Amino acid sequence: MNRAVSEAAxxxxxxxxxxxxxxxxxxxxxxxxxxxxxxSDESHLRRFLHGLPGVDPVGVEGRAAALATRSIKxxxxxxxxxLAISMVDLTTLEGADTPGKxxxxxxxxxxxxxxxxxxxxxxxxxxYPDMVGxxxxxxxxxxIGIASVATAFPSGRSSLAVKLADTRYAxxxxxxxxxxxxDRGAFLAGNYGLVFDQIAAVRAECDRLGSGTRLKVILExxxxxxxxxxxxxxxxxxxxxxxxxxxxxxxISPAATLPVTHVMLQAVHDWHVQTGELRxxxxxxxxxxxxxxxxxLVAVHEVAGPQWLDPFLFRFGASSLLNDLVMQRRAxxxxxxxxxxxxxVD
Amino acid sequence: xxxxxxxxxxxxxxxxxxxTYKLFIGGAFPRSESGRTYQVTDAKGGFAxxxxxxxxxxxxxAVVAARKAFGTWAGSxxxxxxxxxxRIAEMLEGRxxxxxxxxxxxxxxxxxxxxxxxxxxxxxLVHYAGWTDKIASVLGSANPVAGPYFSFSTPEPTGVVAAxxxxxxxxxxxxxxxxxxxTSGNTAVVVSSAARPLPAIAFAExxxxxxxxxxxxxxxxxxxxxxxxxxxxxxxxxxxxxxGCDAELRAALERAAAGTVKRVFAGRQPNFTAxxxxxxxxxxxxxxxxxxxxxxxxxxxxGSY
Numbered sequence: 112m113n114r115a116v117s118e119a120a121x122x123x124x125x126x127x128x129x130x131x132x133x134x135x136x137x138x139x140x141x142x143x144x145x146x147x148x149x150x151s152d153e154s155h156l157r158r159f160l161h162g163l164p165g166v167d168p169v170g171v172e173g174r175a176a177a178l179a180t181r182s183i184k185x186x187x188x189x190x191x192x193x194l195a196i197s198m199v200d201l202t203t204l205e206g207a208d209t210p211g212k213x214x215x216x217x218x219x220x221x222x223x224x225x226x227x228x229x230x231x232x233x234x235x236x237x238x239y240p241d242m243v244g245x246x247x248x249x250x251x252x253x254x255i256g257i258a259s260v261a262t263a264f265p266s267g268r269s270s271l272a273v274k275l276a277d278t279r280y281a282x283x284x285x286x287x288x289x290x291x292x293x294d295r296g297a298f299l300a301g302n303y304g305l306v307f308d309q310i311a312a313v314r315a316e317c318d319r320l321g322s323g324t325r326l327k328v329i330l331e332x333x334x335x336x337x338x339x340x341x342x343x344x345x346x347x348x349x350x351x352x353x354x355x356x357x358x359x360x361x362x363i364s365p366a367a368t369l370p371v372t373h374v375m376l377q378a379v380h381d382w383h384v385q386t387g388e389l390r391x392x393x394x395x396x397x398x399x400x401x402x403x404x405x406x407x408l409v410a411v412h413e414v415a416g417p418q419w420l421d422p423f424l425f426r427f428g429a430s431s432l433l434n435d436l437v438m439q440r441r442a443x444x445x446x447x448x449x450x451x452x453x454x455x456v457d
Numbered sequence: 458x459x460x461x462x463x464x465x466x467x468x469x470x471x472x473x474x475x476x477t478y479k480l481f482i483g484g485a486f487p488r489s490e491s492g493r494t495y496q497v498t499d500a501k502g503g504f505a506x507x508x509x510x511x512x513x514x515x516x517x518x519a520v521v522a523a524r525k526a527f528g529t530w531a532g533s534x535x536x537x538x539x540x541x542x543x544r545i546a547e548m549l550e551g552r553x554x555x556x557x558x559x560x561x562x563x564x565x566x567x568x569x570x571x572x573x574x575x576x577x578x579x580x581x582l583v584h585y586a587g588w589t590d591k592i593a594s595v596l597g598s599a600n601p602v603a604g605p606y607f608s609f610s611t612p613e614p615t616g617v618v619a620a621x622x623x624x625x626x627x628x629x630x631x632x633x634x635x636x637x638x639x640t641s642g643n644t645a646v647v648v649s650s651a652a653r654p655l656p657a658i659a660f661a662e663x664x665x666x667x668x669x670x671x672x673x674x675x676x677x678x679x680x681x682x683x684x685x686x687x688x689x690x691x692x693x694x695x696x697x698x699x700x701g702c703d704a705e706l707r708a709a710l711e712r713a714a715a716g717t718v719k720r721v722f723a724g725r726q727p728n729f730t731a732x733x734x735x736x737x738x739x740x741x742x743x744x745x746x747x748x749x750x751x752x753x754x755x756x757x758x759x760g761s762y
Binding site: 438441446447448449450451452453 | 517520524687690691692693694713716717
């Protein structure tokens with residue numbers, strides 16, 4: 112793993128450059144010194160998060176809007192649609208979910224367009240922990256990930272023991288990815304240490320139970336109020352060991368927006384510059400059509416970089432998006448518009 | 458608009474306001490996605506107004522709006538649909554003079570002929586307003602079957618209908634095309650006459666204020682030969698009305714429609730003044746047949762096929 116070139120990162124020059132080697136904690140021995148320093152205790156963490164440069168809201172919204180006007184056509188559009196399909200975390204998180212619904216969702220994940228078998232498979236399905244056991248046999252041998260929300264989703268308001276038990280329940284049932292929620296109340300109260308410890312504990316539980324279980328940290332940006340908070344929460348989650356930073360639960364409006372995703376993509380980009388590690392981003396909720404999805408892909412390319420255009424590093428948390436992607440894919444390949452009569456509507 | 462002449466006469470120096478009209482999609486009046494406009498001339502070749510030139514993507518947006526409106530419109534009661542269509546006739550009656558003026562200028566008719574056409578269009582709406590709650594009883598049936606069952610065939614709206622309005626008869630023809638489509642609960646995407654779109658746009662302004670739910674009628678101005686092929690091949694359009702297309706275009710559209718097995722109404726109609734039959738109504742209906750066991754109390758076995 113490459114060591115960071117921290118002075119190359121924007122807004123990082125004022126940080127102390129003393130090369131104090133990290134102590135024995137699990138993560139810091141891979142981190143560059145200023146990041147290792149940030150996680151050494153809560154006051155350092157707070158100083159680090161509040162020392163992050165502020166987000167210019169007008170600027171980030173302007174840039175997001177400007178990039179959203181790019182026109183992607185023909186072969187590029189078809190490639191973008193296929194990439195977007197392969198990035199979908201096909202999601203059902205309803206109280207009314209039944210085993211039958213999860214199985215039909217899994218069938219759709221394997222074959223998004225049964226009439227056109229070359230349509231790519233989605234990246235993962237995302238369900239509640241009690242439905243993981245239903246999804247596992249339905250997806251066996253496909254390579255499609257099984258993501259499960261955990262840690263008292265969607266509010267995150269429970270004890271650490273319950274959150275860890277929830278995580279364990281999901282992983283033992285066969286989840287390969289865990290979508291945890293942060294404690295927004297603690298974050299907004301400035302109790303960053305608590306949030307960090309909870310993410311790190313869930314991270315440790317994932318590592319203990321299943322090697323390679325990927326942890327998505329849901330920031331629920333709709334409740335964080337400001338872009339500055341989104342940036343702080345993104346760094347907090349990255350420092351604590353989240354593989355993904357995810358915008359939303361999908362239960363709160365606004366869910367994913369382009370400017371918020373910009374801020375999070377900047378965070379993973381800067382993380383890569385400073386640590387050499389590639390972390391992933393997942394916008395979730397509110398992305399319903401192909402046009403929106405392609406706008407996100409343009410943002411990924413321009414803000415994070417071309418190497419993030421990969422299902423390992425970028426996902427869409429969505430349910431109805433896949434229908435529209437499949438319809439638009441048909442429109443591209445068949446030369447005329449398709450309709451909902453021709454795709455499965457879940 | 459044609460009002461410029463009277464305005465000039467009254468004020469001497471007044472410069473007439475040249476209007477640029479827009480499309481009517483989903484209850485709103487957007488510009489064409491393509492940004493294109495074209496000049497509309499009156500029957501004598503003078504400038505009348507600018508109209509938006511609808512494109513493929515406008516047609517796509519209109520289909521989305523029509524599909525969204527279909528459930529509510531088809532699900533509303535026949536009585537309610539009749540009231541709404543009657544309300545359109547009421548609104549037109551109030552703006553009768555404007556339409557007479559538009560038709561006179563656009564088609565080069567005498568005022569009395571144009572007035573007769575506008576009156577006929579209003580009467581046609583009243584006619585179809587009366588049809589809404591009679592379709593099932595007139596066009597449906599109770600079928601004699603060889604078994605202890607009631608069997609009813611009942612007509613249902615087919616869905617989204619894409620129509621090309623007549624090129625010459627710009628108002629009465631337009632109303633005669635739209636009214637039977639929406640009477641039975643379908644929603645419509647209509648491409649107006651290319652050379653004479655102004656009565657269609659004025660009619661859109663009437664529809665927008667006449668209790669008609671947004672998206673039930675969507676009006677595109679522009680070239681039917683450019684827009685209709687995309688609608689004919691569209692997977693989310695259920696039927697086509699080719700009234701305003703010439704023979705060559707009809708053939709091409711019918712071929713394009715075959716790929717998605719659309720209902721196609723290709724009836725030519727040179728003259729809209731004659732009383733309408735039921736051909737246009739029947740063209741956009743599907744028949745559902747329901748079987749139910751006879752007997753005072755049916756305990757089981759009911760179902761629809």
